[in-house]
Amino acid sequence: MSDAKIIDGKAFAAKLREDITSEVTKLKADHGVTPGLAVILVGEDPASQVYVRNKGKQTLECGMNSYEHKLSPDTPQADLLALIAKLNADPNVHGILCQLPVPDHIDEQAILAAIDPAKDVDGFHVVNAGALATGGEGFAPCTPYGCLMLLKDTLGDLSGKRAVVVGRSNIVGKPMAQLLLKESCTVTIAHSRTRDLPDEVRRADIVIAAVGRPNMIKGDWIAPGATVIDVGINRIEGDAGKMKLVGDVEFATASKVAGAITPVPGGVGPMTIACLLNNTLISACRANGVAVPKLGFDG
Ligand SMILES: Nc1nc(=O)c2c([nH]1)NC[C@@H]1CN(c3ccc(C(=O)N[C@@H](CCC(=O)O)C(=O)O)cc3)C=[N+]21
Numbered sequence: 001m002s003d004a005k006i007i008d009g010k011a012f013a014a015k016l017r018e019d020i021t022s023e024v025t026k027l028k029a030d031h032g033v034t035p036g037l038a039v040i041l042v043g044e045d046p047a048s049q050v051y052v053r054n055k056g057k058q059t060l061e062c063g064m065n066s067y068e069h070k071l072s073p074d075t076p077q078a079d080l081l082a083l084i085a086k087l088n089a090d091p092n093v094h095g096i097l098c099q100l101p102v103p104d105h106i107d108e109q110a111i112l113a114a115i116d117p118a119k120d121v122d123g124f125h126v127v128n129a130g131a132l133a134t135g136g137e138g139f140a141p142c143t144p145y146g147c148l149m150l151l152k153d154t155l156g157d158l159s160g161k162r163a164v165v166v167g168r169s170n171i172v173g174k175p176m177a178q179l180l181l182k183e184s185c186t187v188t189i190a191h192s193r194t195r196d197l198p199d200e201v202r203r204a205d206i207v208i209a210a211v212g213r214p215n216m217i218k219g220d221w222i223a224p225g226a227t228v229i230d231v232g233i234n235r236i237e238g239d240a241g242k243m244k245l246v247g248d249v250e251f252a253t254a255s256k257v258a259g260a261i262t263p264v265p266g267g268v269g270p271m272t273i274a275c276l277l278n279n280t281l282i283s284a285c286r287a288n289g290v291a292v293p294k295l296g297f298d299g
């Protein structure tokens with residue numbers, strides 16, 4: 001078996017951001033509208049700080065306005081809800097994202113429910129989850145939407161393919177399954193209680209790994225020629241005690257068997273941020289009655 005094609009999410013995301021930048025330029029020139037994304041970070045988690053910094057930087061690079069709100073780790077929930085209410089009412093803000101996880105004293109569901117669904121560019125509000133499940137117009141969560149773009153770019157039509165999603169979270173596994181179902185895949189959602197997980201994965205034409213366990217899915221679980229999308233971002237100790245990023249899939253073995261596979265880093269991660277900017281553009285278009293461009297898909 002020859003080695004898998006490496007799916008270059010980093011390059012795909014860079015191209016998507018270029019397309020977004022062109023649309024933002026047009027939106028400004030034709031309608032005087034600059035999309036704005038507000039990102040809230042509660043606390044000082046180092047990984048979260050890196051993500052928020054990258055989001056802010058790429059937001060500005062696309063010509064959008066970035067509003068960062070950094071709150072101390074002991075911020076009362078009521079203060080966070082008040083900030084969200086203010087951002088909901090601000091016409092310059094088209095997208096609102098509260099970086100997860102939030103500290104323990106804050107009720108995550110209460111925060112997600114407080115964000116105006118029309119500005120919920122994460123796609124985490126129940127109204128958007130419901131829209132995804134029932135075919136309404138909303139926002140799809142960024143990570144699964146980015147995975148779908150990579151899949152369609154790699155495979156074209158997904159209709160009839162067997163897809164196994166390993167992981168059932170609200171932010172990746174469940175919405176990923178909904179998106180694949182919409183593409184007429186035969187979808188299996190596997191999780192920690194699934195019996196004979198390797199056999200389930202072996203049946204799949206498409207494997208989405210979103211469990212958060214480093215190197216869990218081995219090469220001999222993968223059907224020859226299958227397409228593997230690795231959503232995992234795990235920091236583990238590598239050589240000489242240096243930390244390194246690995247996915248949920250054991251890349252060295254899986255890439256010998258798969259037809260195509262995403263690397264970590266440089267696969268799904270950059271797509272998540274690009275899709276966040278895409279959702280912010282969509283929100284700004286909707287708020288101003290402008291036709292929404294469909295970016296990230298060829299056909
Ligand atoms: N409300 C909310 N929305 C999110 O979308 C959200 C969140 N909370 N909390 C944290 C997770 C994580 N996340 C990532 C985004 C980009 C990369 C990314 O660009 N990763 C690079 C590597 C970055 C690195 O070196 O650490 C890559 O995979 O190539 C990773 C992870 C968004 N998240």
Ligand SMILES: [Mg+2]
Pocket residue numbers: 001002003004225255256257258259
């Ligand atoms: Mg191969």
